[in-house]
Amino acid sequence: MAVINKGKRTLAALSCAAMSLPGMEAKAAVPVADPESNVQYGYYREQGDRMQAQVYHSDFILPFADRVELTFSTDFDTYVGATPLYSAPKEIPDAVSAASFNFDAAWHMSSFLTRPDDLSSDNPLATDTSRTEVKELQNKVATEISLREGPNYYEGFDSAGMFAAFIAGGPAGALAFYDAFIATNPSAKSQFLKEEKVVAIERFLNFSVDPLGETQQKMAQQPRESRTMPILGTNLYLGPVTLGFSGGFSNEPDFNSAFGSSHLSWEFNNKLSAISLGYSLTSNDITRLGGGHSAGHHSGFNEELDESSTFNSFTGGFSQVLSKNTLLQLNAGFTAQRGYLSNPYKFVYIRGEVTAEEYYDLVENTAVDDGDWAKYTDLEVVGIDIFREVRPEDRDQWFFATQLNQHIPALDASVHFNYRYYTDSWKIRSHTFELDWYQSLPFGMTVTPHVRYYSQSSAEFFGPYFLAPREDGHYSSDYRLSSYGKVSSGLSVSKQFAKGVRLDAGFEYYIHKGSLKMGGDGVGDYADITSYLLNASLNVNLSSLSSSMGDHKGHDMHAHHGAHPPAGVMAGHMLGKAGDLMVGYQYMYVDKAGDTVRGAHNASDESIVNNACAGKTCSSKAREMIMHMHMFNFMYAPTDWLNLMLMPKIISMEMDMEILPGADLDEAHEGAHLSEGLGDTLMMGLFKLYDNHRHHLHLGVGVSAPTGNIDATLSGLEGTDLQGYGMQLGSGTWDLKPSLTYTGQANSWSWGAQANATKRLQHRNKDGYALGDEIQGSVWGGYSFFPWLSASVRGVYTAQGSIRGEYDGESLLSAPTDFPENYGGEFWDVGIGMSVSPSSGNLAGNSFSVEWLQPVKHDYNGYQLEQDGSLSVRWGYAF
């Protein structure tokens, strides 16, 4: 840079600094200098027993080359709770609503139409209240018609004989003849059976509709489900132009989505203006096995589904610096959605789609199965007058948004105002207003109160219920397509710590009401709901860190920590210096498959059936169990002799059951069972006892908090039969976890040993049992082929007690996994591992290790599925 005098030099330097500062985009138009990482926890909850969701997010941004950065993020959600199924003008008796998981509309309708007298008293329907109502209704109609028709009422009635009796004996003679006919022909059928039934159906259906009544929402419990969404991306910085690409997928039991996006932004006009363009493509597969919501235990209810949809989305934006304190952004976008856009779990109530005559026809033409409905309606029938919703197969969406950021120097605050107008081809129009006040406070704090108002008009095919069929055949009663307004407000707090660590926490409360719609013509109050969102996140920005620590980065920090112990060793490594921080991630995979073992030997099915279920006969056994455990590790060294460690974890388990020969099918369960979510959280202190660079000894004192759910049920629905003990996500008790670790090294060799234990601090957890205590010893040796690459061999001995106590809740008690004595044992394993930890270059500070643990001799308590082995993968970054 040409420099003429000192004044200008200062100006030039300032200009350069300012030019390199983050501009108008969410990210600075320069790649990150060092890795950056975020973890976030979110909790969303609706009022009452409605939906609650937990969202775990983590991401990393890594510099890859001068102009390239890589991004990686994963999201893991679990959600459960009641959700609206449909709404109707009156509460419809349970037996005729589709809320029952065993609902079969055709079967129900035919059972209603069986002549009441033909139903034997031991038929369970005889005591069904809603059926009793229908029976009464039908009896009433029959009485009415028989009064109207007199002697003609009965088929084969001898009218001429009755006339003769009248001639001979007058009215009394005729009545006697009539009574004698009834007495001698108890099964005589009405000639007016069709009319009788059609009128009864008609009246029954009318009875279900009360146009003046309040709309009732029918809810369904949704089993616990989870979603995993990994996304990979890259950003290329080419001077004024930044190119971004990302792709990922989202997996749910019944909804798989793959997406890719590209983004371009171009800064010009001395970085005062920027244009951005984006395109994204999303492809969705909506699948469902017949039966319950996810693979499981419910029959009927859902037809098999295999549909897809594709979204093409285009966005364009322009942002402009208006003054040194003002920034404006304008955005517009278009999305074309094509394919299956309905929600397969939402129903609609439609009167007249199938008429009373058609219901009668269906029942009389006997063979009642799902296929028969096609004669009367194109919709999928899920209940009487209840159908699965159908939305159009295309939807064009537009939005126009603007954001104005105004900085107020006197208060060191910024105000963001945001407005969005949205419209789509389903005739939904919405307005969104948002105001955020970012207030800087001393000590690196920022407090942000915010308010938001949202108002939408309804989709043209929306109705709380439909009293007549629609011509276009599109229907939805999903309250999210109704006209309503929503007000929310919240507060978020952010605290910036030294060393590039930032903590954020926020709360937001939502009020969704039909009456809050702009202009006032919102839907009724039956769907009003309140909810809230909590979030907490940790951001670790190593760019700030390296600038605050000067030349600290890249120094040979590992030489004096000793080589890393094998990946499967927990708390085997300490940070070397006061002030050091480490973030890490550890993944563990455990596979149990194949034979059920008793002690150290395979057990036959016969032996399992007779002996593995505590005196009962076993009806199922596990065929395979797979566990994925994701552990997130945060370590901090307040002094050089103490490390504090926090390790939350997420667990995902799947167990595949099979039915044993000769099993009692009422109790047996087969197929895959899932259990996913947050596990127990470990908090630990590591105390350095001795360290002379060659030999190192430390003591770990840990406490495991029972944050893992121990109420996982077979169906996923709360309050139903619990899964086996091993499928629960936590111990349910506070546990003490002490450990003593020794490591040593000389030249290229390293070695170590650890003894650790798990002691349950409570006698029983809330479900009436406690997992067994555990002790473990392991010894390892390693050799470094290069300064950055080493291999290890480890021997491990583990002894685990069986479970004490037993479930006091509902459990099927039909498989070995349901019994406390079939847990624990003595295990000998050998581990083979590799470790990579560069001490210089771009990746310095990172360590990466992997270990496979192979069973050598296992002596199981009771009957258990044999373990094939386990894999541990560990990544850590110390700074």
Add this chain to the structure above:
Amino acid sequence: MLWFDHIKRSCLVLFILLSVVLQAGCSVAPWERGNLAKTQMLIVPNPNRTALRRHVFDSKESSNGGMGAAGGGCGCN
């Protein structure tokens, strides 16, 4: 055609705004941009929180777009 009208209208609005703001913004010199560079002046100061809220709004409201952050899937009931 509805969507064509939308494009026409939005292009016109954008063009007018563009010419206004381009003129307005010329005066901010690089060394006057300290306030603009603050985190609180970013369009999206906290991308993770924004993504979480977007996920909630996308699954509970019928409008989408205009809030940044990519993703897919449902995660709803």
